Amino acid sequence: MPKSRIIKPIPPKSEQEELYDAVFGPNEEMSEDLADDILATYAVTGQMLVDKFKARLQERIKEIHDQTGEIPAPLEATMRNVRQYERERIPRTVGADEWVSEIFGAALLPSSHASPLFSFRTSSTGEISENDRDILSRLMLELEEADQ
Amino acid sequence: MISSRSPAVDWEPLLKRLTSAAYGLFKQYGLSDVLRGGGISADDLAVDALIEFFEGKTVKWSPQQPNEDPFPLIWIVMRNNLIDRIRKPGHQKTVLIEDVRKQDGTNQLESVTLFDSGLPNLLKRPGVGFTDAEARILAETFYPYAEGDQALIDVIVAVVYFQCRKRREIAECLDITPEDVTDRWEKLKYNYTRH
Numbered sequence: 001m002p003k004s005r006i007i008k009p010i011p012p013k014s015e016q017e018e019l020y021d022a023v024f025g026p027n028e029e030m031s032e033d034l035a036d037d038i039l040a041t042y043a044v045t046g047q048m049l050v051d052k053f054k055a056r057l058q059e060r061i062k063e064i065h066d067q068t069g070e071i072p073a074p075l076e077a078t079m080r081n082v083r084q085y086e087r088e089r090i091p092r093t094v095g096a097d098e099w100v101s102e103i104f105g106a107a108l109l110p111s112s113h114a115s116p117l118f119s120f121r122t123s124s125t126g127e128i129s130e131n132d133r134d135i136l137s138r139l140m141l142e143l144e145e146a147d148q
Numbered sequence: 149m150i151s152s153r154s155p156a157v158d159w160e161p162l163l164k165r166l167t168s169a170a171y172g173l174f175k176q177y178g179l180s181d182v183l184r185g186g187g188i189s190a191d192d193l194a195v196d197a198l199i200e201f202f203e204g205k206t207v208k209w210s211p212q213q214p215n216e217d218p219f220p221l222i223w224i225v226m227r228n229n230l231i232d233r234i235r236k237p238g239h240q241k242t243v244l245i246e247d248v249r250k251q252d253g254t255n256q257l258e259s260v261t262l263f264d265s266g267l268p269n270l271l272k273r274p275g276v277g278f279t280d281a282e283a284r285i286l287a288e289t290f291y292p293y294a295e296g297d298q299a300l301i302d303v304i305v306a307v308v309y310f311q312c313r314k315r316r317e318i319a320e321c322l323d324i325t326p327e328d329v330t331d332r333w334e335k336l337k338y339n340y341t342r343h
Contacts, residue, residue: 003210003212005207005208006206006207006221006224006225006228007205007206007207007208008206008228010224010228011228011231017176018313019307019313020176021313022307022312022313022314022318023290023293023303023304023307023308023336024172024293024333024336024337024340024341025330025333025334025336025337027169027172027173027176027223027227028169028219028220028223028224029330029333030165030166030168030169030172030219031165031334032161032164032165034168034334034337034338035161035164035165035167035168035169036164037338037342038168038171038337038338038341038342039164039167039168041342041343042171042342042343044167044191046160046161046163046164047160048191049160049163049164049167049191049194049195050159050160050163052191052195053159053163053195053198053199056195056196056199057199060199060203072203074202074203074204075199075202075203078199078202081157082159085157085158085159
């Protein structure tokens with residue numbers, strides 16, 4: 001497979017740029033953490049950038065469409081990809097019951113984990129379990145003994 | 149082509165890294181937050197380079213690995229676009245007519261920092277190396293970005309006085325690891341690029 005490349009000529013780095021690279025590190029090296037720190041000082045968020053990117057991408061697609069009458073396939077695919085990316089980032093809406101059940105549900109516990117002595121259930125789920133009944137009986141007994 | 153490049157893209161981190169690097173480029177070229185004459189900001193520069201990259205007309209992206217980072221290639225597009233814009237006559241004209249004179253009529257170049265005015269002159273003879281006086285001037289222009297941190301000052305000294313340019317050279321000069329150099333560069337870059 002051919003290597004990635006820029007088709008137009010690339011001006012070589014000047015001595016000044018090389019000096020900057022040596023003092024501050026190559027400009028083309030940027031970690032996400034450092035980017036977060038820098039952008040925070042400009043009050044720029046990632047969502048603002050994604051929104052701007054989407055808007056500019058739409059403008060560019062329209063511009064090319066107006067000029068050629070065709071929708072540029074690569075940019076259309078990019079737009080679909082960005083929309084999909086955003087959809088995947090929105091948390092799934094979950095009902096309160098389901099959410100609480102997920103927290104306490106045994107499915108979340110590893111198989112090696114000791115099983116709890118209680119089981120969470122809502123009033124609509126039905127009778128309490130034998131374990132719960134046993135715990136409650138013992139607690140009642142302890143309370144009665146404490147009173148005496 | 150696009151189908152092979154799009155799925156692995158994590159847009160938000162990529163845009164954040166590009167925009168931060170664009171702020172760095174703006175500072176490096178002595179530009180304010182919005183490029184004069186062109187009216188574009190650092191985030192415009194980043195977004196436009198990203199679109200150009202995915203348009204695929206000026207860049208052929210053939211990742212050798214599924215999760216290959218496109219950032220270095222997009223950064224080149226971004227830098228080229230900035231250089232093109234700076235070279236445009238409109239940009240030069242705007243700077244010369246509008247920016248050189250202050251409101252009181254004095255020449256703004258007189259108050260340009262030593263680094264901005266002196267560095268191009270110092271760099272005219274890169275092969276010769278700097279004289280002691282020149283090196284001191286140059287080092288002192290970078291010291292503020294170290295903010296008194298001796299570890300960061302050491303990097304500047306290694307670059308200016310010992311002519312180290314590569315990560316490994318700086319690491320050997322300071323007897324530290326290349327990873328240490330990367331950590332120090334990150335601090336220096338933050339101090340330099342932040343608002």
